[in-house]
Amino acid sequence: MVSMANNTNLIHPLWIRITHWVNALAVVILAMSGWRIYDASPFFPFVISGQITLGGWLGGAIQWHFAAMWLLVGNGLIYLTCNIVSGRLWRKFLPWSPRAFLADVLAALRGKLSHDDLSHYNMVQRAAYLFVILDSVLLVLSGLVLWKSVQFPFLRELLGGYEAARREHFLAMAALVAFAGIHLLMVALVPRTLLAMIRGR
Amino acid sequence: MIKKPSRQLGFNGELLLKDAIKDMGRHLDQPTRRVFLQRSLSLGGLSLLSGCAVVDESSVEEALMKVSRFNDKVQAWLFDPNRLAPTYPDSMIARPFPFNAYYGEDEIREVEEESYRLEVTGLVADKHAWTLAELRAMPQTNQITRHICVEGWSAIGKWGGVPFASFLRRVGADLSAKYVGFKCADDYYTSIDMPTALHPQTLLTLTYDSQPLPPRYGFPMKLRMPTKLGYKNPKHIQAIFVTNTYPGGYWEDQGYNWFGGS
Numbered sequence: 001m002v003s004m005a006n007n008t009n010l011i012h013p014l015w016i017r018i019t020h021w022v023n024a025l026a027v028v029i030l031a032m033s034g035w036r037i038y039d040a041s042p043f044f045p046f047v048i049s050g051q052i053t054l055g056g057w058l059g060g061a062i063q064w065h066f067a068a069m070w071l072l073v074g075n076g077l078i079y080l081t082c083n084i085v086s087g088r089l090w091r092k093f094l095p096w097s098p099r100a101f102l103a104d105v106l107a108a109l110r111g112k113l114s115h116d117d118l119s120h121y122n123m124v125q126r127a128a129y130l131f132v133i134l135d136s137v138l139l140v141l142s143g144l145v146l147w148k149s150v151q152f153p154f155l156r157e158l159l160g161g162y163e164a165a166r167r168e169h170f171l172a173m174a175a176l177v178a179f180a181g182i183h184l185l186m187v188a189l190v191p192r193t194l195l196a197m198i199r200g201r
Numbered sequence: 202m203i204k205k206p207s208r209q210l211g212f213n214g215e216l217l218l219k220d221a222i223k224d225m226g227r228h229l230d231q232p233t234r235r236v237f238l239q240r241s242l243s244l245g246g247l248s249l250l251s252g253c254a255v256v257d258e259s260s261v262e263e264a265l266m267k268v269s270r271f272n273d274k275v276q277a278w279l280f281d282p283n284r285l286a287p288t289y290p291d292s293m294i295a296r297p298f299p300f301n302a303y304y305g306e307d308e309i310r311e312v313e314e315e316s317y318r319l320e321v322t323g324l325v326a327d328k329h330a331w332t333l334a335e336l337r338a339m340p341q342t343n344q345i346t347r348h349i350c351v352e353g354w355s356a357i358g359k360w361g362g363v364p365f366a367s368f369l370r371r372v373g374a375d376l377s378a379k380y381v382g383f384k385c386a387d388d389y390y391t392s393i394d395m396p397t398a399l400h401p402q403t404l405l406t407l408t409y410d411s412q413p414l415p416p417r418y419g420f421p422m423k424l425r426m427p428t429k430l431g432y433k434n435p436k437h438i439q440a441i442f443v444t445n446t447y448p449g450g451y452w453e454d455q456g457y458n459w460f461g462g463s
Contacts, residue, residue: 040352058352059456060265066458067268149349149463150286150428151279162347162355 011119011196016088019079020197026075027176029054029068034173036061043166066147073140080133093126101127115190132179135172142169269458276460282396286427286463289345294410295356298348300417301431303389303451309416310387310437317421323382323442326373333421336407339363339371343411344402346427348434349463351452360425361408366399374443382448383424386437391450393426393433394460402427430461 012020032054039047040058055061083089101123107113108124121129145156145165159165187194300306318330343361369376376399382392397403406425409418419436426434432452442448453459 037353041350041354043353059452062351062458063265063269063456066272067265070268146353147463148276148279149347150284151281151462153284153287156287162349166353 010200012200013086014200015078015082017197017200019075019082022071022075023079026068026072027180029064030072031173031177033061033064033068037065038170043170069140069143072136076136076140092121093130096123096126096130115192118193118196128179128182132176135175135179139169139172139176142172266456269456272458273460276462277394277396280394280396280428280462282400286346286402289347289357291345291359293357294345294359298358298409298418299354299356301350302387302436304387306417311416312386312421312437314421319422319438320440321372321442322440323444324375324378325369325443327371333407336363336405336422340367341407342404343408344404344425344427346402346425348427348431350431351457351461359410360404360406361411362404362406362422362425364401365403365405365424366401368405369398369443378443379445380443380448382442382444383435383438384440384442385435386439389435389437389451390448391433391435391453392448392459393424393429397426397428397462400426400428428462430463432457433461 032052035048036050036053036055037058039050039053053061055064080089104113104123108122113122113124141155142159142165144152145159145162146169149156149162149165156162156165159168300309302309314333317333319332319336320330322328340363341361342364343359345357345359347355347357349355369381374381376395378395380392381395381398382390384390404425406414406419406423407421408414414420414423419438422438423436424434424438432450450457450459453461
């Protein structure tokens with residue numbers, strides 16, 4: 001794995017591509033089934049259209065949700081382990097500075113952000129990818145409190161109790177969906193990135 | 202248990218439709234209902250896997266059921282028999298505490314106190330049928346805990362009654378058996394694992410908020426477990442049996458997770 005990452009032609013090593021697409025599948029299943037679960041007892045003044053939810057009814061949605069959670073967590077652990085062991089996490093996402101971040105945001109807005117080297121993440125990308133990793137961790141932890149609030153008392157109190165965890169789980173989902181929306185928009189603007197995530201180069 | 206009929210969002214067409222579908226399901230007989238649920242379940246699966254014609258719907262459903270059984274095992278493993286659910290002060294009790302069942306409030310069953318007998322069968326030494334007076338004569342305890350519904354909402358309530366563990370010991374139940382099953386006057390049925398049955402907060406509940414359990418909360422008796430979701434807490438219990446044969450449950454047979462722990 002590490003040697004593949006060092007191959008200069010390769011933008012994304014194989015393990016990144018596999019974990020990326022497995023994660024994408026897990027997130028789609030979890031979000032769509034989660035919306036159906038939310039609809040069973042909405043705590044905001046809206047429901048999510050049944051047409052874009054998964055599972056058909058509450059019981060079906062829960063089955064999808066509690067199956068895909070293993071996919072998300074298992075895949076996520078493989079991703080984090082490979083990322084840390086290979087040193088990629090630090091190489092790709094650090095250093096990060098607010099000043100450079102602002103400069104890159106301005107450059108992006110003026111359409112002057114370079115995409116010549118797809119293996120190099122600019123500061124906006126670093127921030128977005130680090131954010132979505134942390135957001136996914138929050139999703140898993142708040143999900144654990146919803147699933148097993150009695151068995152994980154420390155985590156439950158840390159997140160402010162069962163009812164607070166429901167809202168945190170929902171907001172973390174909304175943040176992840178927002179990320180995915182922007183992510184897809186960026187891919188549409190620079191389609192080469194899609195090829196790179198499939199072929200590796 | 203499950204349904205939450207009191208929550209009205211009248212303007213919302215989607216919810217109305219959902220309610221209508223729930224109603225329809227209620228009036229179908231079991232086999233029809235299963236087919237109906239299978240179809241609705243696979244509709245979701247199809248929309249996800251469209252373009253992937255090789256996926257067989259029933260095999261998707263079978264796989265999901267297998268994961269659900271696996272999740273039962275994980276939950277049994279995670280379950281700590283000594284870990285208590287949080288308790289709350291009187292001031293946090295939800296008033297009124299929401300009514301919940303697989304039917305509406307107009308269909309609440311009335312059970313007569315005089316003729317009521319609790320049947321106890323299966324792997325127990327003492328199979329005599331219990332009167333309410335006998336149950337009330339046993340040592341009682343109270344708890345204020347959070348009821349969590351599978352739909353996501355939760356409400357804090359105050360239940361009192363006999364610790365189920367002392368009842369099981371009193372009737373000489375085989376405590377190494379796998380399941381305790383329940384049959385109810387409202388035709389509901391469910392079953393739980395023995396470790397949860399013996400949990401110190403599992404209560405053969407006779408009172409709500411220090412008053413005899415009203416019909417809407419399951420008169421004459423319900424099983425209250427703050428370590429399990431609402432649908433695992435049967436009301437109007439008529440029969441309790443200890444067994445090693447998986448008894449299933451009303452919602453569990455339709456796809457809700459059997460362990461249903463929290």
